[in-house]
Amino acid sequence: MKQIVKAAFVAAAVTTAGFTGAMAEEVKVGVAAEPYPPFTSPDASGKWVGWEVEFMEAICAEAKLDCVITPVAWDGIIPALTSEKIDMIVGSMSITEERLKTIDFSDKYYNTPTGIIGAKGDDFEATPEGLSGKILGVQVSTIHADYADKYFGETADEIKQYQTQDEVNQDLAAGRLDAVQADAIALDAFLKSDAGACCELKGNVADDPAILGAGVGVGLRKGDTELKDKINAAIAAIRANGTYEEFSKKYFDFDIYGG
Structure with missing residues (x-):
């Protein structure tokens, strides 16, 4: 799937202390091009929907990032990240020792068996x-x-x-x-x-x-510490303020964050 769908984040436009309405940083977010319900799937109109799409929207709004969904074939998604075709991966990618040799990860954002x-x-x-x-x-x-x-x-x-x-x-x-x-x-x-x-x-x-790893994290390029810090802070914030729980309960009747 070649199309790129820009996610609209109303919350990212809200002015807060230290943020005066300057343009948000654009970040290309890699997702697997094929449907992976209930996490990511294109609907009949081509819009990407699912739990992980809502997670992405929430962290990007919190971090004041203008995130653009960029579908990539799964077996090429890490090379797309390392070659800077995308800036991060939100694709149910487990944090493993083998992958950590090539890329970095945010903190865990869910963990299921x-x-x-x-x-x-x-x-x-x-x-x-x-x-x-x-x-x-x-x-x-x-x-x-x-x-x-x-x-x-x-x-x-x-x-x-x-x-x-x-x-x-x-x-x-x-x-x-x-x-x-x-x-x-x-x-x-x-x-x-x-x-x-x-x-x-x-x-x-x-x-x-x-x-099997230690849960699922956002895939990031090694050395991209500024973006990693923003994403980790955003994950912690949406967990603390109830946003994570609010959108998760639309999909699951249990705590997907896991132990």
């Missing part, structure tokens, strides 16, 4: 033994692909990688996969859809912080 789903009536658990002989689908260049290779590579019959999570889900619904591993919230959104009526959650995988 990793789940595995499969067809109703196919009784198995989200364990290496449970995946024995199964065909497992994951999205390429994700923590889930790395986790699956490490923990299920020797027991699963095959691990298939796809460019988008939507493609993974479609192949599960079509019966070409036995199981799918992804973020539990994204999987829940699929299970609640018409296409996901075929399937159910089999369980959450055992945690491995070295691979």
Whole structure:
């Protein structure tokens, strides 16, 4: 998807102490080009919507940044950041040791478990033994692909990688996969859809912080400390003033921030 949609932030125009209406700094915010409900998806008019879009709007308003949503293919989103085609990533990107070798992150802004789903009536658990002989689908260049290779590579019959999570889900619904591993919230959104009526959650995988990370953060270029400080301050502010809770309850009946 090539279009760039500028998010309108009314709150960013409010004059506060030390801010006298000067033009806000423009920041290109990279999101994955493909739909990833309930976090980011383009609606019928092409406008980007979802929990993570509202999170982005809130922190950009708080930090007085003029944020422009810039869709990028997921497997190219880190190179887009390091080559300065975008300025930050708001795309459910987990903070991992491997990624920290290349980019920096803000403080965590949410943390949810990793789940595995499969067809109703196919009784198995989200364990290496449970995946024995199964065909497992994951999205390429994700923590889930790395986790699956490490923990299920020797027991699963095959691990298939796809460019988008939507493609993974479609192949599960079509019966070409036995199981799918992804973020539990994204999987829940699929299970609640018409296409996901075929399937159910089999369980959450055992945690491995070295691979699954320490929650999701805003991806930033190394050395961009001024922007990082603004984003961290904005995250803390919307958590403290109730904004985070207000928009989150429209999507979730639990605390997505996590432990």
